[in-house]
Amino acid sequence: MIGDRIVLTLAATAVIVVAGWAYLRLGDRALAALPHGAYRRLAPWLFAGPAVAMVLLALAVPAVITVGWSLVDDGDGGSGGFAGFANYAQTLSDEVTRVALRNTVLWVVLLPSLAVLVGLVIAVLSERVRYGALIKAALFLPIAISAVAAGVIWSFMYDYQPPGAAQTGTLNAVVTALGGEPVAWIVDTATNNYALIGATLWTQAGFAMVIFDAALRSVPGELLEAARLDGASEWAAFRHVTLPFLMPTVVVVATTMTVVALKAFDIVYVMTNGNYGTDVLSTVMYRALFTAKDNGLAGAVATILMLTVVPIMIANVRQFRRETGAA
């Protein structure tokens, strides 16, 4: 049985390789036979073709279909016909969506700024202590943990027992040990959104730290020496020399984290399932799609989400271009 599978895998790989080779080779031949000049114009399309096809198939086409669905009257009692912007009107007038929008904004504001702050501070400070590598490794490890597992871990961290009972949650154990009252972190609406963002931060800060760590290494030592000779204190040298040097990196990390915040789903789904006012746009979309089975409504929420991500992605790509172009 397993032998069959191996043979099948090898055969499939061989077919893909041969087909790919044949595509390029024959395509190249065919283009070469064309009149002069055509080759130069068409060759890039030949080589980029498969990748363009993949992007179109896996990204662009579904996006268009999603936008299309958002205009359809679907779901329970839906006519299946054109609905205009009714789905948008419906979801935007819904209190649940409005809470989710508000929370998504909270995520988008807090997660990038905290990730930049924590990542940068740890990257800078760990350069200056003896066990810096150990600290960096500890902060980096959560990257390897799936979001669902992280959600479970932090559910334990945030666990709540009534006052007087033994606190099984790490955080409440600490709070009560210090003489405080236990807090229902993920139920209490005053804390639960921050608790979820905190858990996500734990999975993402390591990424930010690694990026900043690499960027810090690219700051020429001579520049810092020059700043010190110019009379700058350590803080002034950091603020006037290191930080401006890191600005492109800050932008990259912040936009990446913004996208993570906009896409936030798994941690919320695992820890609260959007209850207690912790919904974000993607959990609303998920329920519209799989619980209410309303493709139109889900499409509308997805489109709203997509429209908020696009400008940030454009900013990110521009920054990336500027960086690679300047080098």
Place this chain on the structure above:
Amino acid sequence: MATVTFDKATRIYPGTDKPAVDALDLAIEDGEFLVLVGPSGCGKSTSLRMLAGLEEVDGGAIRIGDRDVTHMPPKDRDIAMVFQNYALYPHMTVADNMGFALKIAGVSKDEIRRRVGDAAKLLDLTEYLDRKPKALSGGQRQRVAMGRAIVREPQVFLMDEPLSNLDAKLRVSTRTQIASLQRRLGITTVYVTHDQVEAMTMGDRVAVLNAGLLQQVDSPLGLYDKPSNVFVAGFIGSPAMNIATFDVKDGRATLGNADVAIPASIAAKVAEEGSDTVVLGFRPESLTPASSEETGGIPVLVDVVEELGSDAYVYGRPAGPAAEEQADRLRSDQIIARVEPRNAPQKGEKINFTVRQGSEHFFSVKTGERLEP
């Protein structure tokens, strides 16, 4: 403005036994232009960085004026440094680069603008003040680095090979500009270079270092005329001095067919240290083609002739039956002689050179130290 004193200053890099800078004693006068020169790895840059506070001092002390700065952080030393790669802040304009130290010091904006403007005028940078370093040529960047130092009006200027990234022609003109600027400002300057021509042309005095040890401090001509040991003799001067170990016998120094008369006092000193050989050095310009009736001389087989217009240099190797032994005992790669450019020999020719009387340099075989006649 101030004096700078290295008092047995020592730097031992962690993990090494041999000091990078070994008990450096050096007193630099107020307003002086002192050049630290030596081959790479000799400790000259380390010495400069110790003075800047960028390198720790493991022993001894460093003083600027009366202040002991041995363990003072760089920011409190009132020193400006020009780095080899200029170390301009890439995100700041030329004006901001030059005014950065003043801004940190809390000088008012008007005062900064005035002083930056003055320095820019002095360095011909006025039209570039709003540019970023990236948009400047190498020479302009070098001038901005100079400007950043000048604006400070520090007690001491430090320059770490500031010309090594410029092309040959610009290097020569900038060299003169820096020297004249320093003279005009009168600020004590320590300048590091590996290029002995730079050292000779710029410094009031030149300190030669080798393997972490100070070899000699003197005026450029002093170093050239009276090198205190074999290392300085071989390092200073371009083309380099011819140096070889000669046998001493009957008031003459001989090496194979080469034969040079030596003063009786030198012969006596060689005998005194119980040796029968001496290191003899003579500069290319001290050699003259011998007329046939002279006795002695140094037979040379011409390999290459360099025609420079004003001068011509003959590069050759020892000729004669004992040529191999001679080549072994020659410290330099070849024998170099300056000759009349309009009357230069052809390659392959054999010439007998004599050393102009009184222009020889003698060094002890045992210690390498100079022997004075």
